[in-house]
């Protein structure tokens with residue numbers, strides 16, 4: 001092992017590798033911020049160094065965990081004391097902004113917020129945005145196919161990618177830095193790596209699509225008495241908003257009341273309390289035109305009784321306040337002795353039934369359980385927080401209730417955060433054994449030694465239950481289809 005670290009230091013130089021007690025000065029993962037454990041942290045300065053490190057580790061079967069900003073929420077960067085972290089922190093360059101072709105070429109360690117700021121200077125927008133923007137990297141966002149705000153009109157990370165440069169486990173460089181919208185020349189290999197959570201290759205560069213920078217926003221908080229009113233409102237804004245609708249974020253009353261504390265003044269503007277609160281936003285180029293469209297669309301919606309009450313943001317500061325309520329989570333963490341978060345997808349029309357059923361099952365487990373819900377409703381994505389006081393129920397029992405209820409609705413156990421270690425036991429609740437088997441075969445093909453983030457997303461070997469289920473499906477057909 002000493003020999004391996006010596007050879008890696010020869011490739012990277014002493015500033016390119018962190019070893020010993022300096023490793024523990026960094027934090028482990030987002031949910032478990034204990035000191036990081038790792039044999040070393042590699043910090044290549046360029047793709048050539050990174051290829052050389054992978055080639056060497058592949059030869060000796062050394063496990064490597066690709067690392068971006070470490071803001072992932074699924075324990076996908078968890079590391080043992082025998083593993084080596086492969087950090088992209090020295091590969092942050094924004095290499096080229098093509099304002100005619102509307103794309104940007106970045107190194108994978110570039111921080112999202114910096115990419116956003118740099119392209120804004122060219123009157124362009126990189127449209128994926130999320131709360132971790134100050135720390136998360138383009139490579140990590142690609143590896144988790146991150147979503148966040150704006151998916152409704154721009155899509156997730158996958159939709160932004162024109163080209164990728166990736167290094168395979170054995171050090172082979174796959175440079176597919178395509179910058180064309182249209183390129184059907186053979187298989188679209190980049191799709192394999194997007195959302196693969198560092199298990200199939202290390203992303204080193206990306207060519208990302210850009211949009212014209214919007215110059216106008218119109219934002220409102222609306223209230224509703226029923227879920228059917230909310231979905232009718234979504235359909236109305238979608239149909240009559242002329243493509244300007246870019247956010248439709250729904251907050252259930254339980255979430256709203258928990259997180260409104262710091263904004264009580266704003267809450268008093270509503271005449272009463274409601275079961276649902278919706279943050280809607282339009283974006284466009286001309287303030288006057290956009291405001292007129294926004295107000296006319298809302299007026300029609302009000303006449304058709306598609307919402308009850310409205311607060312329209314009168315300033316940028318007020319718009320930020322509306323978003324701050326939607327992004328808040330500190331109050332719930334203070335209030336409960338333990339919270340557990342979930343990020344799921346399911347059919348929009350079934351969401352309220354699912355939430356009510358889940359709430360009743362959690363209360364059967366613990367009558368004081370509280371379920372807080374908000375979501376990117378238009379994307380079919382809900383974020384659920386379960387809150388408990390002492391004495392605490394078994395966390396796995398809570399997960400089992402959430403995911404088995406979700407399975408009844410054919411939902412997805414991860415909408416945008418990925419599987420990592422956290423959701424690995426539940427992957428089979430939303431993916432069929434044959435799908436997981438194909439994932440394993442791809443993993444084996446691209447990383448035969450199993451050195452890249454092994455044990456994340458799925459185990460390298462199928463469990464006996466999976467083998468039995470596959471055999472049963474082959475005999476009797478799949479009950480899920």
Ligand SMILES: Cc1cc2nc3c(=O)[nH]c(=O)nc-3n(C[C@H](O)[C@H](O)[C@H](O)COP(=O)(O)OP(=O)(O)OC[C@H]3O[C@@H](n4cnc5c(N)ncnc54)[C@H](O)[C@@H]3O)c2cc1C
Nearest residue numbers: 068069070071072076131137139140143147148197198203
């Ligand atoms: C406050 C907060 C808000 C968030 N909001 C959202 C949200 O709205 N929507 C959403 O989708 N997500 C959200 N996230 C989670 C989101 O997944 C991450 O913030 C981001 O996508 C991960 O980027 P990262 O650079 O921190 O990656 P890391 O956490 O470092 O890594 C994540 C995964 O990617 C792999 N990886 C990292 N870099 C590379 C690379 N170069 N090549 C190959 N694999 C790599 C890692 O091995 C790991 O599997 C949020 C997180 C936080 C903390």
